[in-house]
Amino acid sequence: xxxxxxxxxxxxxxxxxxxxxxxxxxxxxxxxxxxxxxxxxxxxxxxxxxxxxxxxxxxxxxxxxxxxxxxxxxxxxxxxxxxxxxxxxxxxxxxxxxxxxxxxxxxxxxxxxxxxxxxxxxxxxxxxxxxxxxxxxxxxxxxxxxxxxxxxxxxxxxxxxxxxxxxxxxxxxxxxxxxxxxxxxxxxxxxxxxxxxxxxxxxxxxxxxxxxxxxxxxxxxxxxxxxxxxxxxxxxxxxxxxxxxxxxxxxxxxxxxxxxxxxxxxxxxxxxxxxxxxxxxxxxxxxxxxxxxxxxxxxxxxxxxxxxxxxxxxxxxxxxxxxxxxxxx
Amino acid sequence: xxxxxxxxxxxxxxxxxxxxxxxxxxxxxxxxxxxxxxxxxxxxxxxxxxxxxxxxxxxxxxxxxxxxxxxxxxxxxxxxxxxxxxxxxxxxxxxxxxxxxxxxxxxxxxxxxxxxxxxxxxxxxxxxxxxxxxxxxxxxxxxxxxxxxxxxxxxxxxxxxxxxxxxxxxxxxxxxxxxxxxxxxxxxxxxxxxxxxxxxxxxxxxxxxxxxxxxxxxxxxxxxxxxxxxxxxxxxxxxxxxxxxxxxxxxxxxxxxxxxxxxxxxxxxxxxxxxxxxxxxxxxxxxxxxxxxxxxxxxxxxxxxxxxxxxxxxxxx
Amino acid sequence: xxxxxxxxxxxxxxxxxxxxxxxxxxxxxxxxxxxxxxxxxxxxxxxxxxxxxxxxxxxxxxxxxxxxxxxxxxxxxxxxxxxxxxxxxxxxxxxxxxxxxxxxxxxxxxxxxxxxxxxxxxxxxxxxxxxxxxxxxxxxxxxxxxxxxxxxxxxxxxxxxxxxxxxxxxxxxxxxxxxxxxxxxxxxxxxxxxxxxxxxxxxxxxxxxxxxxxxxxxxxxxxx
Numbered sequence: 001x002x003x004x005x006x007x008x009x010x011x012x013x014x015x016x017x018x019x020x021x022x023x024x025x026x027x028x029x030x031x032x033x034x035x036x037x038x039x040x041x042x043x044x045x046x047x048x049x050x051x052x053x054x055x056x057x058x059x060x061x062x063x064x065x066x067x068x069x070x071x072x073x074x075x076x077x078x079x080x081x082x083x084x085x086x087x088x089x090x091x092x093x094x095x096x097x098x099x100x101x102x103x104x105x106x107x108x109x110x111x112x113x114x115x116x117x118x119x120x121x122x123x124x125x126x127x128x129x130x131x132x133x134x135x136x137x138x139x140x141x142x143x144x145x146x147x148x149x150x151x152x153x154x155x156x157x158x159x160x161x162x163x164x165x166x167x168x169x170x171x172x173x174x175x176x177x178x179x180x181x182x183x184x185x186x187x188x189x190x191x192x193x194x195x196x197x198x199x200x201x202x203x204x205x206x207x208x209x210x211x212x213x214x215x216x217x218x219x220x221x222x223x224x225x226x227x228x229x230x231x232x233x234x235x236x237x238x239x240x241x242x243x244x245x246x247x248x249x250x251x252x253x254x255x256x257x258x259x260x261x262x263x264x265x266x267x268x269x270x271x272x273x274x275x276x277x278x279x280x281x282x283x284x285x286x287x288x289x290x291x292x293x294x295x296x297x298x299x300x301x302x303x304x305x306x307x308x309x310x311x312x313x314x315x316x317x318x319x320x321x322x323x324x325x326x327x328x329x
Numbered sequence: 330x331x332x333x334x335x336x337x338x339x340x341x342x343x344x345x346x347x348x349x350x351x352x353x354x355x356x357x358x359x360x361x362x363x364x365x366x367x368x369x370x371x372x373x374x375x376x377x378x379x380x381x382x383x384x385x386x387x388x389x390x391x392x393x394x395x396x397x398x399x400x401x402x403x404x405x406x407x408x409x410x411x412x413x414x415x416x417x418x419x420x421x422x423x424x425x426x427x428x429x430x431x432x433x434x435x436x437x438x439x440x441x442x443x444x445x446x447x448x449x450x451x452x453x454x455x456x457x458x459x460x461x462x463x464x465x466x467x468x469x470x471x472x473x474x475x476x477x478x479x480x481x482x483x484x485x486x487x488x489x490x491x492x493x494x495x496x497x498x499x500x501x502x503x504x505x506x507x508x509x510x511x512x513x514x515x516x517x518x519x520x521x522x523x524x525x526x527x528x529x530x531x532x533x534x535x536x537x538x539x540x541x542x543x544x545x546x547x548x549x550x551x552x553x554x555x556x557x558x559x560x561x562x563x564x565x566x567x568x569x570x571x572x573x574x575x576x577x578x579x580x581x582x583x584x585x586x587x588x589x590x591x592x593x594x595x596x597x598x599x600x601x602x603x604x605x606x607x608x609x610x611x612x613x614x615x616x617x618x619x620x621x622x623x624x625x626x627x628x629x630x631x632x633x634x635x636x637x638x639x640x641x642x643x644x645x646x
Numbered sequence: 647x648x649x650x651x652x653x654x655x656x657x658x659x660x661x662x663x664x665x666x667x668x669x670x671x672x673x674x675x676x677x678x679x680x681x682x683x684x685x686x687x688x689x690x691x692x693x694x695x696x697x698x699x700x701x702x703x704x705x706x707x708x709x710x711x712x713x714x715x716x717x718x719x720x721x722x723x724x725x726x727x728x729x730x731x732x733x734x735x736x737x738x739x740x741x742x743x744x745x746x747x748x749x750x751x752x753x754x755x756x757x758x759x760x761x762x763x764x765x766x767x768x769x770x771x772x773x774x775x776x777x778x779x780x781x782x783x784x785x786x787x788x789x790x791x792x793x794x795x796x797x798x799x800x801x802x803x804x805x806x807x808x809x810x811x812x813x814x815x816x817x818x819x820x821x822x823x824x825x826x827x828x829x830x831x832x833x834x835x836x837x838x839x840x841x842x843x844x845x846x847x848x849x850x851x852x853x854x855x856x857x858x859x860x861x862x863x864x865x866x867x868x869x870x
Contacts, residue, residue, distance in 0.1 A: 043775025077460070102461070128415070176519045178457060187639055239552055242528050247528075249549060283748055283749055313751055315753070
């Protein structure tokens with residue numbers, strides 16, 4: 001068991017990247033400013049020059065950089081993904097995070113020396129799938145989907161033969177990552193090939209009867225009374241009519257916070273903890289990374305983990321252990 | 330593999346596949362359904378096996394050999410579909426058993442590829458084969474037929490079909506076939522949670538087979554009463570049926586070898602006959618669509634993904 | 647937590663009330679030019695959002711502002727609260743400033759409903775994310791833009807910032823009664839009152855400075 005869990009933090013913009021490093025990230029993950037990464041939102045991500053600077057900033061401070069190239073190229077359009085893998089290698093990224101089998105195949109054959117992590121978008125949900133990616137593409141690490149109970153995480157980690165990275169904080173949907181196209185069904189853009197779930201260009205807000213309505217592709221996802229905490233306008237957080245009654249059929253608007261079970265994730269043999277939120281600002285990054293840095297340091301040194309106070313920045317203003325909690329499903 | 334003896338200018342040599350039943354129908358209803366398919370439906374290939382939920386599988390498992398026999402006698406290829414989401418040891422065991430049952434298997438989760446270890450198989454629409462890179466890898470790994478995911482546009486499917494023709498011969502010493510989804514509700518998401526159970530305040534473990542009450546899915550609407558989709562166990566499916574009659578001839582011309590009809594709670598024999606007649610050039614797509622409408626009641630017909638726009642978009646008038 | 651620094655906002659609010667319309671436009675113009683000088687890269691990235699018109703509508707000032715982004719320039723101007731724009735961002739002035747300076751996360755602002763959007767959401771998100779790519783302080787920039795105010799004004803703000811840094815955590819709890827009760831023994835409300843008193847004093851001094859600026863402005867010297 002590793003003494004220090006590796007803290008993997010978001011770098012949505014160059015400033016957020018530096019904020020992550022400064023707040024104590026061991027590793028920062030980020031992406032190029034195009035469809036090759038799953039957080040392709042306006043104003044985010046890195047051009048090649050910014051990426052070179054960011055990698056330099058991290059390496060000078062002894063931290064690692066992972067480049068997420070974790071979307072699925074459309075037929076006949078693999079060029080940008082191949083270019084992204086080539087550039088990640090030449091810019092000196094410590095690893096690439098990949099999901100598509102075609103891209104994995106390309107990276108493994110062209111850049112065997114470049115470390116490959118399996119993205120959560122690949123949806124590897126069992127031992128056999130993890131074996132498949134390890135044997136065929138030489139992955140060194142897999143990001144586990146946000147759908148397992150703690151004991152299931154432990155059982156997988158014990159056998160999986162590559163490093164395990166699990167989510168510790170941030171937003172999460174209930175659908176299996178990489179296997180949900182509700183967003184493109186409703187608005188034409190999806191995480192798979194466009195790198196964006198419910199992108200801003202498809203979202204509108206409208207005041208009606210004193211409530212604020214949130215629409216995705218013109219479809220009403222939710223309506224909030226004044227002061228009622230809101231959630232992302234993603235389909236999996238929609239309030240829908242089921243047999244004539246409104247309900248959160250998929251999931252309540254809430255965010256994941258695994259702070260309270262960090263010792264148990266460590267015991268389970270997890271290598272790295274991931275903080276979600278490349279779409280979020282420096283303020284969020286600084287606060288969350290600092291909190292988890294303090295927790296992991298305490299954990300490594302055998303001190304009690306200081307309490308976290310992150311509920312204010314959590315989706316829907318509500319934290320949850322997500323699928324880690326028994327009975328979630 | 331192809332239906333023989335087709336001639337005529339508009340005729341295509343493409344085949345029809347009846348995809349796996351995605352809903353939890355009572356055993357009686359399933360038995361009758363497949364008997365009628367065997368006797369009357371002009372499809373070349375029929376998928377059996379449970380895709381959505383391992384808890385449902387035992388209800389129909391022991392019926393499969395007899396039904397498969399009857400389908401084969403009727404000249405149809407039988408493919409055994411496997412689970413879309415594999416997480417437990419029991420589910421892994423089920424996938425292993427399916428791979429050793431003597432049928433051609435449809436892969437719907439990566440784990441199944443690992444079990445097959447290069448044996449010939451079909452790659453289903455729940456696998457993410459979006460591009461020629463992934464397709465080529467699948468072919469080298471034994472795929473004989475690949476169904477692109479629902480999100481891929483007609484242009485994308487055509488690109489894959491053209492790429493497939495240039496690839497090395499696969500495990501069955503023939504070029505990999507591309508099969509396009511042509512009728513029924515599209516699977517939009519897969520999850521660990523069962524939403525049918527959740528809709529009744531239950532969990533997946535205590536579900537009481539809530540999904541059996543909805544043989545065509547549980548409709549979801551937005552709070553502004555716009556149709557959203559339907560819940561089917563752990564999956565969410567499109568609110569409308571795809572009916573790709575208009576895209577069949579051009580896709581077949583691009584090299585698409587088969588078209589998939591996904592079982593819905595309507596007269597699937599009639600649907601198959603309509604699709605066959607379009608492939609044979611005996612019916613115009615527009616008239617086939619007009620004849621389809623009374624067969625499917627109030628369900629709208631969508632084709633947005635094929636046109637490269639939002640999947641929920643209905644066929645323009 | 648909201649991450650708002652309320653005191654400079656009080657000053658700004660005060661300035662917005664006090665500045666006569668003829669001075670408002672040059673002041674805003676100054677802010678933009680200062681930003682262009684000090685954050686050239688950011689300026690260029692913002693210009694890539696062009697064409698875009700973003701309307702800021704503070705709940706607690708009568709004045710709204712329009713940011714007009716063109717290919718080569720940014721223009722900030724006073725505007726009517728219902729001015730035509732691609733997107734309007736509404737909220738308390740403090741929340742809007744905190745959002746723009748990156749002191750509060752935009753998703754948090756949205757989750758807590760402290761900021762509301764109407765119109766083209768993509769423009770607002772692109773603007774916010776671009777702005778968040780660089781550390782900026784609108785206050786500093788604003789002060790830097792109004793030369794006569796710069797030195798004494800900066801001192802005032804820095805002093806307040808220091809003072810506030812100490813009581814900030816307490817103030818956040820003070821806003822949240824539940825937390826305040828949970829943290830017995832420490833009375834942020836009392837400390838807040840003390841700061842408010844300090845602000846009142848500083849306000850008076852700022853008013854005097856403002857008056858000086860106004861006299862010079864009327865004398866024809868243009869701000870930066």
